[in-house]
Amino acid sequence: YDVLVAGGGVVGASVAYHTKLMDPSLRVCVVERDAQYTHASAMLSAGGLRQQFSLPVNIDLSVFGVHFLRALGEELRVSGEAPPDVQFKEQGYLFLASEEGE
Known part of the structure; x- marks a missing residue:
């Protein structure tokens, strides 16, 4: 090798x-x-992928990751067969916050 x-x-x-x-x-x-x-x-x-970052390099990595995972099934497809289910499900995040001091 x-x-x-x-x-x-x-x-x-x-x-x-x-x-x-x-x-x-x-x-x-x-x-x-x-x-x-x-x-x-x-x-x-459970995994997780989000784009709420402040550094440009982290944003770029997250955007790449989303595009990569969206296309992964097609990328892994074997000729003449259905693409594999890579089980990538896009869902939102829920961030809970309270007022400072509470």
Whole structure:
């Protein structure tokens, strides 16, 4: 292999995916001890993605993430088959606040 990625969670899978996009000729291997992802934090979490940040770099990352997740099913589609359900559901956030001191 040309590239070895330790961990196939959200970050490791992203590194492997984007490495292949940048150079399809590279042979990439992902090593993951939980091959069924039964204990993976990303699979067990409610997740969340929002764009309410003040730093431009954080806003850019969030916008990229939304666009990426919206298109992920089509990106992962195998020719001649329906796209996989990546279970990305866009919903709003509810922020509760009270007056200072209460």
